[in-house]
Amino acid sequence: MDAVLDTSAERFTPASERAEALFQEHLFEVHRRADIMFAILMAVQWVFGVVLSLVVSPWAWEGKVRSVHVHVYAAVILGGLLSGLPIAMVMRRPGWVANRYVIAVSQMLWSALLIHLTGGRIETHFHVFVSLAFLSFYRDWRVLVPATIVVAADHLIRGLLWPESVYGILFPEWWRFLEHAFWVLFEDIVLVFACLNGAAELRAATERRAQVEILSEIDRTKTEELATALEALEKSQEARMRTEKLAAVGQLAASVGHELRNPLAAVRNAATYVQRRVTDPRFAGQPASADPKVAEFMQLMLRELDASSKIIADLLDFARERKPAMNPCPLHPLVQEALTVIPQIGVRVVNEVPEDLPVPSLDKDQFRQILVNLIQNGMEAASGKPDAQVIVRAEGGGGRAPWVIRIIDNGTGMPREVLEKIFQPLYTTKVKGTGLGLAVVWNVVHAHKATIEAKSEEGKGSQFIIALPAAAGAAAAE
Numbered sequence: 521m522d523a524v525l526d527t528s529a530e531r532f533t534p535a536s537e538r539a540e541a542l543f544q545e546h547l548f549e550v551h552r553r554a555d556i557m558f559a560i561l562m563a564v565q566w567v568f569g570v571v572l573s574l575v576v577s578p579w580a581w582e583g584k585v586r587s588v589h590v591h592v593y594a595a596v597i598l599g600g601l602l603s604g605l606p607i608a609m610v611m612r613r614p615g616w617v618a619n620r621y622v623i624a625v626s627q628m629l630w631s632a633l634l635i636h637l638t639g640g641r642i643e644t645h646f647h648v649f650v651s652l653a654f655l656s657f658y659r660d661w662r663v664l665v666p667a668t669i670v671v672a673a674d675h676l677i678r679g680l681l682w683p684e685s686v687y688g689i690l691f692p693e694w695w696r697f698l699e700h701a702f703w704v705l706f707e708d709i710v711l712v713f714a715c716l717n718g719a720a721e722l723r724a725a726t727e728r729r730a731q732v733e734i735l736s737e738i739d740r741t742k743t744e745e746l747a748t749a750l751e752a753l754e755k756s757q758e759a760r761m762r763t764e765k766l767a768a769v770g771q772l773a774a775s776v777g778h779e780l781r782n783p784l785a786a787v788r789n790a791a792t793y794v795q796r797r798v799t800d801p802r803f804a805g806q807p808a809s810a811d812p813k814v815a816e817f818m819q820l821m822l823r824e825l826d827a828s829s830k831i832i833a834d835l836l837d838f839a840r841e842r843k844p845a846m847n848p849c850p851l852h853p854l855v856q857e858a859l860t861v862i863p864q865i866g867v868r869v870v871n872e873v874p875e876d877l878p879v880p881s882l883d884k885d886q887f888r889q890i891l892v893n894l895i896q897n898g899m900e901a902a903s904g905k906p907d908a909q910v911i912v913r914a915e916g917g918g919g920r921a922p923w924v925i926r927i928i929d930n931g932t933g934m935p936r937e938v939l940e941k942i943f944q945p946l947y948t949t950k951v952k953g954t955g956l957g958l959a960v961v962w963n964v965v966h967a968h969k970a971t972i973e974a975k976s977e978e979g980k981g982s983q984f985i986i987a988l989p990a991a992a993g994a995a996a997a998e
Contacts, residue, residue, distance in 0.1 A: 539730035543723050547659070550722075552615035554657045558623045559610040561654070562603035565630050569595040572637050595637060602626045602633065620655075624663045627651045628670040632678075645700070652707050659722065661715040664708050675700055783824035790817035844883035844967050851877055851925065854884065855912050858891040867899040868909040873925075878917035880988050886964045893957045894927040894984050901931025901982060923988035930981040939976050 573595035606623045609616065631647045638644045648671055655663050794817055852873040859869055895910055902908035913926045934942070943962040965972040969989050976982035 535727075535730050535734050538733060539723070539727040542726035542730055546722055546726060547719075548615050550657075550659055551620060555610045555614045555616075555619050555623070557657065558627065558654070559607045562606050562623075562626065562630075565634075566595075566599045566603040569599040569630070569634060569637060572634065594633070598633060599630070602629050620658050620660065620663050621666055624655055624667040625670055627655065628667045628674070631671070632674040636678075648704065649707055652704070652711060656711040656714055659715050659718040661712040664711055664715075668704060668708055671704055672701055783828045786824045787821045787828075790821045793817055844886055844964075846881045846883060846968075848879045849882050849884045849887070850875075850879050851914050851923070854888060855891060858888050858895060862892055862896050862899070865899055865903050866908065867902050869895060869899065870909060870911045872911055873914040877914055877923075880917060880923050882968055882988070883964075887968070890961050890964055890986070891927070893961050897957070898927055898929030898931065898982065898984075901933075902929045903931075905930065917988075917990075920990045922990050923986075925986040925988070927984045928981065929983075933978040933980050933982055934974075934976040935978055939974055942974060943972075 570592070573592040603626070606619070606626045609619050609622060613619070628648070628651060631644075631651050634647050635641075635644045652664060652667060655667055794814055797811055797814055852871065852875045855871045855873050859871065862869075891912070895912065898910040899908075902910060907930065909930060911926075911928045913928070915924050917923045942958050944959065962972060965986060969991065971987045973985045973987075974982065975985065
């Protein structure tokens, strides 16, 4: 508001220029509509004048004998001229400045002609006052000046030369002209104030509209600037996240070498023993399956290779970015599918997701991996307790409500300082681990425009809460 209402020339001039342009635009529309109104009125008056000359004028001027009087020709010819010129001008160029002055003169001459056709009847004199009131529709007091001059000149000249055509009597009082002039001037004063007030109200309205338009333009500009700033901020955040991720990957490269060295060394030792056992001539004819160490080392190789594969998979999942392929996916069967790929370690897992829960839209493969990571972490945390269990629950999804998915375990829980860092890359409390599992979960959850929150209390277990937005339901419905 201050930018528009500031009285400094630099800030206020654009608003003033726009207000003036709007004022002239609206004033022109007022003039155009008034021109059209008077063009119609001129045609109606012409027809009325002809009818009046046929019906009234013969009686008023010739007594009881009807005849086609000269006034009929005057109404047809003179009335046609008085109406024809304004109508032609309006049809050619409505709203033109000259139109209203020609119309003002023609309208007052029509009043004079109608007064003459009725023999100066007092009722017809009211046509003068009505015509002046109609002319005020232009909201231009200057139009009243030529109209008043025409009325005054008509009454003065005809009052002197042919008073019967104006006042209806042959010898009117000398002050009759002053009486008519007084009432015309009185109406002019009232109409001048009305025109000035109408123009002032129109100008005030256009100034308010100009201010609103400039405020809207300022708001639009600010909105665009804000959108640009937000877009730049998002790009900056994405670039920062990519940089942090690359830095984390760089740090991870060092830890991966350490993490993979031990399992690969164990695999090499086991493979060396198996190779020697198979190729050594001393054991020729003896099956390798008879040696218990061969079976032990084969199990060790599989175990260590699985561990190495897990490290590499975590690294790839964290490093790569794939936009979720959103499709409708029921949650209850998705949890069941995740449970089938999790190794059983003596922890009870309960799927309490309602089968009739509304279906959201999500990336099935990515979300299944989220559930696998979180359920497996919960099972590892609860492992060793006699009543160890992990419960998966879900709710919401109706109308505009978001989906809330909870993975709850009754494990050892986490202290506050650990809880604050669990989603950071490379942070882990496990003896063996890369610290990327929950970082991957966080990335995938936020790629779904969802949120994830962890709650935990030492000795009482942990709870991970995923909130899918209600928009996922609209996308699934589409």
